[in-house]
Amino acid sequence: METNHLVVDIIAAILAYSRADFRLCHTTGVKPKDTSLHICLRFYQELNDFLPPDKRQVAFVHPLRQGGAIKDVIEALGVPHTEVDLILADGRPVGFDYQVQDGDRISVYPVFESLDITPLTRLRPRPLRTTRFVLDTHLGRLAAYLRMVGFDSLYRNDYDDATLADISVTEHRILLTRDRYLLMRKIISHGYYVRHTQPRLQLREVLERFGLLGQLRPFTRCMHCNGLLEKVDKAAVLERIPQETRAWLDDYWQCRQCARVYWKGTHYRRMCALIEGLRGS
Numbered sequence: 001m002e003t004n005h006l007v008v009d010i011i012a013a014i015l016a017y018s019r020a021d022f023r024l025c026h027t028t029g030v031k032p033k034d035t036s037l038h039i040c041l042r043f044y045q046e047l048n049d050f051l052p053p054d055k056r057q058v059a060f061v062h063p064l065r066q067g068g069a070i071k072d073v074i075e076a077l078g079v080p081h082t083e084v085d086l087i088l089a090d091g092r093p094v095g096f097d098y099q100v101q102d103g104d105r106i107s108v109y110p111v112f113e114s115l116d117i118t119p120l121t122r123l124r125p126r127p128l129r130t131t132r133f134v135l136d137t138h139l140g141r142l143a144a145y146l147r148m149v150g151f152d153s154l155y156r157n158d159y160d161d162a163t164l165a166d167i168s169v170t171e172h173r174i175l176l177t178r179d180r181y182l183l184m185r186k187i188i189s190h191g192y193y194v195r196h197t198q199p200r201l202q203l204r205e206v207l208e209r210f211g212l213l214g215q216l217r218p219f220t221r222c223m224h225c226n227g228l229l230e231k232v233d234k235a236a237v238l239e240r241i242p243q244e245t246r247a248w249l250d251d252y253w254q255c256r257q258c259a260r261v262y263w264k265g266t267h268y269r270r271m272c273a274l275i276e277g278l279r280g281s
């Protein structure tokens with residue numbers, strides 16, 4: 001099948017690339033004397049964001065006092081397991097529980113967005129059928145923006161780490177956070193470390209990362225409480241609409257949860273401009 005050929009080509013390319021990368025590591029690596037084993041590691045693409053500068057984009061020798069699961073080795077270097085999609089040990093795909101051996105050459109790859117590598121590995125759980133989020137306490141503005149474009153996004157400024165992890169697992173929500181250590185909690189299967197600090201850039205980053213730009217449903221969800229909006233009779237909410245708005249607008253929506261009333265005013269036009277910007281990017 002054509003798809004299989006493509007996958008085989010991709011795998012071959014990955015393996016060739018890995019070997020080329022490790023040649024340097026192998027010949028220049030020095031085994032430290034006080035450790036029982038050493039491995040060569042190479043992290044690819046955005047996984048390098050988590051590493052100290054001297055370990056980025058290069059293969060490096062990593063000394064270990066004892067063996068253990070590759071997942072623990074990777075997380076000890078600062079890379080959350082939720083960011084990893086494929087691990088090769090000497091060119092062979094392995095799981096998170098792979099026990100490292102002296103002399104291993106390990107390649108670690110991020111989540112592949114546009115590449116189907118399922119025949120190669122099952123490291124990552126299947127994508128969640130419905131994309132829903134829970135956000136850490138530092139991402140309130142991002143939560144509001146995600147709700148604005150229609151995504152179910154839980155946020156409270158008093159959720160602690162254990163609660164966030166628990167909600168992510170039990171409600172099948174992707175945990176968005178700026179705290180990489182939160183993503184290292186064992187129970188979390190779907191999480192993402194948000195790189196940007198500016199909320200609008202964070203919105204774009206998350207939509208692109210999860211391929212959601214084609215699924216925007218603006219004006220369907222309350223930005224304040226995450227409740228769904230429904231059309232409401234003007235007469236029913238009349239006393240809650242400013243005089244000047246009443247005079248020129250007849251369409252109103254209300255949040256089913258917090259009863260906040262929405263209309264297509266100035267805020268709506270700003271929102272449309274932001275969404276147009278996203279779609280045009």
Ligand SMILES: [Zn+2]
Pocket residue numbers: 222223224225226227255256257258259260
């Ligand atoms: Zn609401």
